[in-house]
Amino acid sequence: MVDLAGQHGRIQGELDAALLYAAKAGAYIQGPEVKSFATELADYLEVAHVIPCANGTDALQIALMALGLKPGDEVITATFTYVATAEVMALLGLTPVLVDVRPDTFSLDLEQVRAAIGPNTKAIVPVHLYGQAADMEDLMQFAQDHSLFVVEDCAQAIGATYTFSDGRQAKVGTIGHIGCTSFFPSKNLGCMGDGGAMYTQDATLAEQLRMIANHGQKVKYRHDVIGCNSRLDTLQAAVLRVKLPHLDAYIQARQEAAAYYDAGLGQFEGLVIPARNPASTHVFHQYTLQVKNGQRDALKAHLEAAGIPSMIYYPWPLHEQPAFASDRYPKGAFPAAEQLCQDVLSLPMHTELTPAIQDYILQTIHTFFQS
Numbered sequence: 001m002v003d004l005a006g007q008h009g010r011i012q013g014e015l016d017a018a019l020l021y022a023a024k025a026g027a028y029i030q031g032p033e034v035k036s037f038a039t040e041l042a043d044y045l046e047v048a049h050v051i052p053c054a055n056g057t058d059a060l061q062i063a064l065m066a067l068g069l070k071p072g073d074e075v076i077t078a079t080f081t082y083v084a085t086a087e088v089m090a091l092l093g094l095t096p097v098l099v100d101v102r103p104d105t106f107s108l109d110l111e112q113v114r115a116a117i118g119p120n121t122k123a124i125v126p127v128h129l130y131g132q133a134a135d136m137e138d139l140m141q142f143a144q145d146h147s148l149f150v151v152e153d154c155a156q157a158i159g160a161t162y163t164f165s166d167g168r169q170a171k172v173g174t175i176g177h178i179g180c181t182s183f184f185p186s187k188n189l190g191c192m193g194d195g196g197a198m199y200t201q202d203a204t205l206a207e208q209l210r211m212i213a214n215h216g217q218k219v220k221y222r223h224d225v226i227g228c229n230s231r232l233d234t235l236q237a238a239v240l241r242v243k244l245p246h247l248d249a250y251i252q253a254r255q256e257a258a259a260y261y262d263a264g265l266g267q268f269e270g271l272v273i274p275a276r277n278p279a280s281t282h283v284f285h286q287y288t289l290q291v292k293n294g295q296r297d298a299l300k301a302h303l304e305a306a307g308i309p310s311m312i313y314y315p316w317p318l319h320e321q322p323a324f325a326s327d328r329y330p331k332g333a334f335p336a337a338e339q340l341c342q343d344v345l346s347l348p349m350h351t352e353l354t355p356a357i358q359d360y361i362l363q364t365i366h367t368f369f370q371s
């Protein structure tokens, strides 16, 4: 599914030098690499503040903590996402309110958000699933009209650009009040372990985020609020500083691979190639097909028999997970997400795909549909 050894091999000298330098310098916690990386990422994203932290899940948790929400406050998010998005809400005593997604782009459906809003709704967490933005312009307008916070889950979409109807452009994560990302190795900008970051344009929120990620302290041993311990490791920051200048090239490689898949797969009845949100670039964290007519698992097995990995992101929507089950969500509550869980199949997608590898994958899929 990914080829990190291949990706790192191309920049091995730079990575080795950066890691060795950081290892010898000895400032393993909050070393200068962390600060430099935060500045460089802020420049790349054109955002005022980047606060690194330990992983993408912590980023989401700290973001929600910084908004000053109370137990019982409701946060609306998509039922079709990775568990982390909603898990942190429940951990904080907030109530995740799950809603269905658009069947084409898999992102939060604003009509569903509208229907789910209530007196306790305080925030919305759109997920830029698979690498393209949710409908941020409408969502931000809606949030503003209802005085709601927006926390963007950008774990899969770092570097994607959103274009507003007036032509203004912004990187995902810099549009809502706080953006949260992950540097998990297989993400589009991955380190060699865990890592994450929060972004915001708001200086007050930035101070809160920084404080909460550091045991609620601004001054050492003076704890103003309840926080946690969530730091990006210096060695991981060193890796990320080497890789960040390559992010645009990584995105381009993924987009080219996606276009190659599109061209080879567009012609089959019962196979839906990824729809694009016209307002967003797609950075293709995943290239995800919809395999209709109940054929998904058979196609997956056919690929596996030919030595080709494929993955189901995600086999169940959150409202069908025991941990999130509620009378609020009977079976059939969210038909789009439930159908997607039956149909989605993600093909290998990474920066090291070649036409030869993709031709083999395409031929294998062709034989499936021709037999």
Ligand SMILES: *Cc1c(COP(=O)(O)O)cnc(C)c1O
Pocket: 055, 056, 057, 058, 081, 082, 084, 085, 127, 153, 155, 156, 181, 182, 183, 184, 194, 195, 196
């Ligand atoms: C990966 C991911 C996360 C969590 O990031 P970690 O760094 O693994 O904690 C959250 N949301 C989404 C959508 C993700 O894909």
